[in-house]
Amino acid sequence: MEALDAWLRYVDVLAIAAFAASGALVAARKRLDPVGFILIGCATGFGGGTVRDLLIGRTPVFWLSEPLLMGVGVGASVAVFFLAPLVQNQHRALLWADAAGMAIYAVLGAEIALRMGAEPWAAVLMGVVTASFGGVLRDVICNEIPLILRQEIYATAAAAGAAVFALLLWQGLAREPAFLAGVAVAFAIRAAGILLGWSLPVYGARPGLGREHPDR
Amino acid sequence: MEALDAWLRYVDVLAIAAFAASGALVAARKRLDPVGFILIGCATGFGGGTVRDLLIGRTPVFWLSEPLLMGVGVGASVAVFFLAPLVQNQHRALLWADAAGMAIYAVLGAEIALRMGAEPWAAVLMGVVTASFGGVLRDVICNEIPLILRQEIYATAAAAGAAVFALLLWQGLAREPAFLAGVAVAFAIRAAGILLGWSLPVYGARPGLGREHPDR
Amino acid sequence: MEALDAWLRYVDVLAIAAFAASGALVAARKRLDPVGFILIGCATGFGGGTVRDLLIGRTPVFWLSEPLLMGVGVGASVAVFFLAPLVQNQHRALLWADAAGMAIYAVLGAEIALRMGAEPWAAVLMGVVTASFGGVLRDVICNEIPLILRQEIYATAAAAGAAVFALLLWQGLAREPAFLAGVAVAFAIRAAGILLGWSLPVYGARPGLGREHPDR
Numbered sequence: 125m126e127a128l129d130a131w132l133r134y135v136d137v138l139a140i141a142a143f144a145a146s147g148a149l150v151a152a153r154k155r156l157d158p159v160g161f162i163l164i165g166c167a168t169g170f171g172g173g174t175v176r177d178l179l180i181g182r183t184p185v186f187w188l189s190e191p192l193l194m195g196v197g198v199g200a201s202v203a204v205f206f207l208a209p210l211v212q213n214q215h216r217a218l219l220w221a222d223a224a225g226m227a228i229y230a231v232l233g234a235e236i237a238l239r240m241g242a243e244p245w246a247a248v249l250m251g252v253v254t255a256s257f258g259g260v261l262r263d264v265i266c267n268e269i270p271l272i273l274r275q276e277i278y279a280t281a282a283a284a285g286a287a288v289f290a291l292l293l294w295q296g297l298a299r300e301p302a303f304l305a306g307v308a309v310a311f312a313i314r315a316a317g318i319l320l321g322w323s324l325p326v327y328g329a330r331p332g333l334g335r336e337h338p339d340r
Numbered sequence: 341m342e343a344l345d346a347w348l349r350y351v352d353v354l355a356i357a358a359f360a361a362s363g364a365l366v367a368a369r370k371r372l373d374p375v376g377f378i379l380i381g382c383a384t385g386f387g388g389g390t391v392r393d394l395l396i397g398r399t400p401v402f403w404l405s406e407p408l409l410m411g412v413g414v415g416a417s418v419a420v421f422f423l424a425p426l427v428q429n430q431h432r433a434l435l436w437a438d439a440a441g442m443a444i445y446a447v448l449g450a451e452i453a454l455r456m457g458a459e460p461w462a463a464v465l466m467g468v469v470t471a472s473f474g475g476v477l478r479d480v481i482c483n484e485i486p487l488i489l490r491q492e493i494y495a496t497a498a499a500a501g502a503a504v505f506a507l508l509l510w511q512g513l514a515r516e517p518a519f520l521a522g523v524a525v526a527f528a529i530r531a532a533g534i535l536l537g538w539s540l541p542v543y544g545a546r547p548g549l550g551r552e553h554p555d556r
Numbered sequence: 557m558e559a560l561d562a563w564l565r566y567v568d569v570l571a572i573a574a575f576a577a578s579g580a581l582v583a584a585r586k587r588l589d590p591v592g593f594i595l596i597g598c599a600t601g602f603g604g605g606t607v608r609d610l611l612i613g614r615t616p617v618f619w620l621s622e623p624l625l626m627g628v629g630v631g632a633s634v635a636v637f638f639l640a641p642l643v644q645n646q647h648r649a650l651l652w653a654d655a656a657g658m659a660i661y662a663v664l665g666a667e668i669a670l671r672m673g674a675e676p677w678a679a680v681l682m683g684v685v686t687a688s689f690g691g692v693l694r695d696v697i698c699n700e701i702p703l704i705l706r707q708e709i710y711a712t713a714a715a716a717g718a719a720v721f722a723l724l725l726w727q728g729l730a731r732e733p734a735f736l737a738g739v740a741v742a743f744a745i746r747a748a749g750i751l752l753g754w755s756l757p758v759y760g761a762r763p764g765l766g767r768e769h770p771d772r
Contacts (some may be wrong), residue, residue, distance in 0.1 A: 137426060143484075143707060151759070152759045154705055155707075155758045155759050156705065156758060156759060157707075157709070157711040157712065157756030157757065157758050157759075158756060159711045159715055159756065160704070160705070160711055162711075163684060163704070163711045164686070166681065174611070176612055178388070178394055178399070178611075179394075179399065179400060179401050179402075179404065180399060180400045180404065181399025181400050181613075183395075183555075183610070183611065183612060183613025184611065184612045184613050184672060185611050185612075185613075185640070186609065187678070188612065188669065188672065188674050188678050188682065189673075189674070189678075191675045191677060191678060194677065194681060205759060208759070224467070236635065237404065240400060240404065242404050243407045245407060246403070246404050246407060246409065246410060247411060249382065250404065251467065252379060256379065260481055262435055263695055264480055265692055265696065265702060265704075265705075266705065267702075267705070268703060269483060270481060270483075272376070272379065272481075273370055273372065273376070273481075273482065273483070275371070275373075277373070279378075279379045280373065280375040290724060316548070319385055319556065319598075323373060324373030324374060325373065325374075326373050327367070327368045327369045327371050327372060327373075327421060327424070328425065331421040374697060379745060394610055394615070395606070395610075395614060395615065395617050395620065396616045396617075396619075396620065397613075397615025397616050407598045446576065451583065453620065457621075458620050458621070459623045460625060461626065462619070462620050462621075462623060463627060465598065465626060466620065468595060472595070476697055480696055480697065485699060486697060486699075488592070488697075489586055489588065489592070489697075489698065489699070491587075491589075493589070493590055493596045495591045495594075496589065496591040499591055505565060539589060540589030540591065541590075542588060542589050543583070543584045543587050543589075543590065543593070543637060543640070544641065545587060
């Protein structure tokens with residue numbers, strides 16, 4: 125596969141910085157040292173793109189040959205180490221940084237799957253995987269409850285953004301506006317989840333279900 | 341590598357549906373929304389096959405070009421969202437769905453490793469990895485204690501099924517009966533673990549060992 | 557990529573044995589059966605090398621064609637099952653086995669990334685990833701707090717060892733002494749972390765930060 129277009133690379137840089145910052149904010153909560161910030165920041169920032177590259181077989185993975193991108197991930201992580209004390213509400217900053225990364229990666233993942241000739245719904249699922257993986261890695265390594273499991277809408281936002289993008293492309297829209305529309309939809313839906321507590325109807329609460337091992 | 345034989349594909353569909361259902365049942369316990377069901381269901385259903393494909397270098401991974409299989413995973417997850425309320429004992433249903441997926445993937449993983457020219461014991465370990473990975477992914481993402489860590493026999497069942505399959509092939513038996521025998525052995529041993537509490541002798545309980553950090 | 561030099565392979569064997577033993581010691585703490593020991597031991601022993609091979613696209617991964625290495629991993633795991641009861645302080649044994657594996661993999665990962673033509677700082681990050689992944693996998697599967705998140709210096713030791721190695725190579729030193737120096741530095745720093753409680757300055761404790769969701 126050829127390199128991403130220049131503007132897609134800028135977008136990728138934004139997503140990496142946002143995800144790395146979200147990872148570094150979790151590192152702050154865990155009181156890690158600067159190397160820990162870099163490690164968790166980079167795992168979050170590069171996790172989604174890495175799993176995307178692995179799944180489609182594009183190896184060596186992108187960041188091994190992109191010192192600039194790695195510099196962005198490392199830089200964002202280190203910046204958070206020094207700047208986070210200035211942030212009033214770190215958990216909220218984490219949610220928004222994660223939302224920005226998620227929205228971009230959802231559409232970027234779908235775009236790349238489409239380029240590989242995947243069916244539209246495979247591309248949407250690929251978008252969701254790409255958007256989710258970095259954050260899941262961050263939360264699993266750090267023993268946090270994955271954001272994706274919280275009740276506020278999350279994976280749905282990624283799926284919707286990727287689907288809107290695929291749909292607009294299929295309708296003949298040019299790549300750039302379709303991309304922006306997809307990102308906007310994913311981000312707006314997730315924002316509604318954060319700000320308004322939006323959620324899909326969840327699996328119903330019924331007596332006896334909440335216990336860990338209902339049959340014991 | 342050429343495509344799987346037709347009947348192996350049916351078997352694969354069964355395993356994906358069973359594992360996806362087990363993932364969706366954990367999603368039910370976590371009260372996720374339908375997209376969460378699909379995400380956890382597909383992570384569980386496709387996790388084992390994905391890691392298998394990655395390890396042997398067969399990329400892009402199978403599900404990116406198999407909308408039918410993805411439909412099975414998504415369909416099974418959505419079906420559980422609607423049908424699980426009818427199931428009396430969801431934890432038990434989860435155990436059995438997981439056991440079915442595990443038994444099939446143990447032998448399928450060994451079969452594919454053998455086709456790649458792996459040594460028999462490498463094939464057995466590959467079978468165990470393939471059979472375990474989806475469930476471990478499910479439990480780790482969802483913050484559950486992995487089934488593989490519970491005391492009832494689990495990885496042993498996968499190893500035994502894969503070993504029986506490899507042994508029967510080596511004895512000259514045809515592929516299909518050897519496959520079925522391996523699956524039957526893995527499933528039977530795991531069933532004994534679930535129903536009768538079968539377990540291997542575990543590492544012995546001794547004073548002082550149970551503490552989290554015995555040296556502190 | 558050609559095979560590793562003979563002496564690098566011996567070093568790899570040492571790292572696999574050490575990491576497998578650390579995994580088996582966690583399995584002992586979890587009171588798993590022998591197959592569980594093998595599974596966790598091999599996940600830890602081969603995890604780092606597997607992710608290294610996946611990231612650089614060297615598939616099928618090394619252990620599928622190296623029954624000897626797999627034998628080392630299985631053997632070390634089984635040996636711990638039988639010998640661990642003789643060990644007074646298992647948690648300390650785990651820390652040291654992990655430190656040995658970490659130190660070797662940090663430099664080995666950097667070496668292999670350099671061979672692939674990676675930039676020095678990419679090689680250092682690759683060393684850290686390779687050194688950390690097996691242990692993170694072990695701790696995440698087993699529901700332990702990852703060693704890498706504890707306060708005692710860890711990722712820093714891996715980064716320092718990989719950096720020293722890359723620096724010495726760049727200064728024109730021969731591969732073998734540079735390798736040994738890198739491993740020695742990584743191990744010595746980690747040892748200081750274990751024995752003396754060395755740590756980097758961590759992200760500062762400030763009022764309100766410790767709560768899980770400060771904004772709720």
